[in-house]
Amino acid sequence: MASADVLVAAKGTKVTGSRLAVSSQLPHAVEAFYGIPYARVPRRFAAAETIALDGAGDIDARRQAPEQPQAEAAPHQMQEDLLRLNVFRLAAQQDQTRPKTPAPVVVYMHGGCFNFGSPLDREWPSFLAQGGREVLVVTPGYRLGPLGFLAGQSEQANLGLADQRLAVEWTVAWIGVFGGNGADLTLMGWSAGAHSIGHHLLSPSPLPFTRAILESGSPTSRSVMSSSHSRVVSQQASFAAHAAALSGSTASLAALPLGPLLRASSAVWEENEAALTWPFQPVVDPRCATLPASPLRLWHALLHSSRPRNLSVLTGFCSNEGTAFVPPDTTLRHFFSSLLPDLASTHLRGLEALYACVAPDDRLAAAYGDYAYKAPVLHTAHMLSLAGGRVYLYEHAVAPGFHGGQLPLVAASVEAPGQRRIAQAMNSRWAAFAAGQPLDWPVFQSPFTGAGLGELLVFGHGNDEALGGDNEGVPVGSRCLTAREMQICRFWWEHMDLSHGKGLRAGL
Structure with a gap:
């Protein structure tokens, strides 16, 4: 609970935040600044414009601000014309001043399929207080759904990714006011946020960061279609039709009220949800600085470029990533024929053979x-x-x-005894990585080239407390990638281009 106000100033602008007092969950006090505007949206579907902190006027940042508009939420609880971010930092100890050395900074992009989500999707005060490192966390909102990822020929594509770039640039320029070092950045994301960080990592116009955390995400995850792909074009046509019907208007999408626009977004989402052909995703567009070519082509360009290679990345996956997504009563062949229509019959047979050893109910x-x-x-x-x-x-x-499933553990906001030990193992390593400190963690050496063992850390093996069990499991252990995992990867990597661009096989 907030116990006092805290003030920072930038050339006449005052930002008032809240000091969150020490509690059972917070062994250190944390200072939070909510809803700081970092950019304005001059009109719908237009590029955002940065708001300098010293030109924003006095800011009351003591309470959470409205979220970015998204489907299935009340428009009056959202704000379309401003982009905001939150800043969290450890409070100075009583009778001490803030550290004179600027602290490393994490800029976090939230998940939510690029259609939903919040920059407050995990307990950031707990992450900082339990981690105990002098690190600042910045969590921006960015435009979602059709407002951020409408990819028609006449619209600007990937506005949500452009918003993220602005948030990072704002952080570089202004985080020093809060005691952060804008030259010592870690970009962090989960799911769609991790996909985003991957796109920024590959961008020919790179952002100034030297560390990245990608939780359950990658630039090659799921589908990254061309803006002219038939699926993208069809989804956008459906969206326009729903918007016109729900609003009773033939006005342009840019002129419609927000409510019908969000209901139309929800309708298109529902049309595609079961098949997992989600609408309003980042698309390949030559006009986009972040994603001008397919991720596979951008990987190829990166490997053959002279860009610095000093990047450190923490990344990983959950044991059962797909369980919460797939529809019931659908065969492997039917599902992937719909998702990847250019997957040949011989490859579909190979897919079925690859997963024949998995129990039928778990196969998809x-x-x-x-x-x-x-x-x-x-x-x-x-x-x-x-x-x-x-x-x-x-x-x-x-x-x-x-x-x-890793979200509350990384934030160390769990209660079960075994999970608390797992959380300590995860939170301490994430915090140390963000602070640029040495890690108790083997560096991954790829086994796919024959040179490495593919070693990784495993957090919480055997823990079943969330299922009502009493097995606390092993907080942290290590293993190497198995031969089967490598076989599975090779299959999906071989067909990865079918999820990108026009969905057609093409050499690099």
Whole structure:
């Protein structure tokens, strides 16, 4: 609970935040600044414009601000014309001043399929207080759904990714006011946020960061279609039709009220949800600075470029990534024929053979989890290892091991005794990585080239407390990638281009 106000100033602008007092969950006091505007949106579907902190006027940042508009939420609880971010930092100890040395900074992009989500999707005060490192955390909102990822020929594509770039640039310029070092950045994301960080990592116009944390995400995860791909065009046509019908207007999408626009977004989402052909995703567009070509082509360009190779990356996956997504009563062949229509019959037979050893009820979940998350994460680890980066790989194995299960453990906001020990093992390593400190963690050496063992850390193997059990499991252990995991990766990597661009096989 907030116990006092805290004030920072930038050339006449005062930002008032809250000091969160020491409690059973917070062994250190934390200072929070909510809803600081970092950019304005001059009109719908337009590029955002940075708001300098010293030109923003006095800011009351003591309470959480409205979220970015998204489907299935009340428009009056949201704000379309401003982009905001939150800043968290450890409070100075009583009778002490703030450290004179600027602290490292984490800029976090939230998950939510690029259609939903919040920059407050985990307990950041707990993350900082339990980690105990002098690190600042910045969590921006960015435009979602059609407002951020409408990819028509006449619209600007990937506005949500451009918003993220602005948030990072704002952080570099202004985080010093809060005691942070804008030259010592870690970009961090989960799911869609991790996909985003991957796109920024590969961008020909790179952002100024030297560390990245990608939880259950990768630039090659799921589908990254061309803006002219038939699926993208069809979804956008459906969105326009729903918007016109729900608003009773023939006005342009830019002129419609927000409510009908969000309901139309929800309708298109529901049309595609079961098949997992999600609408309003980042697309390949030559006009986009972040994603001008397919991720596979951008990986190729990175490996053959002279860009610095000193990047450190912490990345990993959950044991059962696909379980929460796949529809019931659908065969492997039918599902992937719909998701990847250019997957040939011979490859579909190979897919069925690859997962024949998995129990029938678990087969589709295992395959989708590998396709969408695990194989792309390992592809990123492999490629960065080849590029000379330092990679730290993990598996989150706490049962049930679903997508996103690591969120409360990394934030150390759990109660069960075994999970608390697992959380301490994860939180301390994430915090140390963000602070640029040495890690008790083997560097991943890719086994796909024959040179490495593919070692990773496993957090929480055997823990079943979330399922009502009393097995506390092993907080942290290590293992190497198995021959089967490598076989699965090779299958999905071989067909990765079918999820990118026009969905057609093409050489690099």
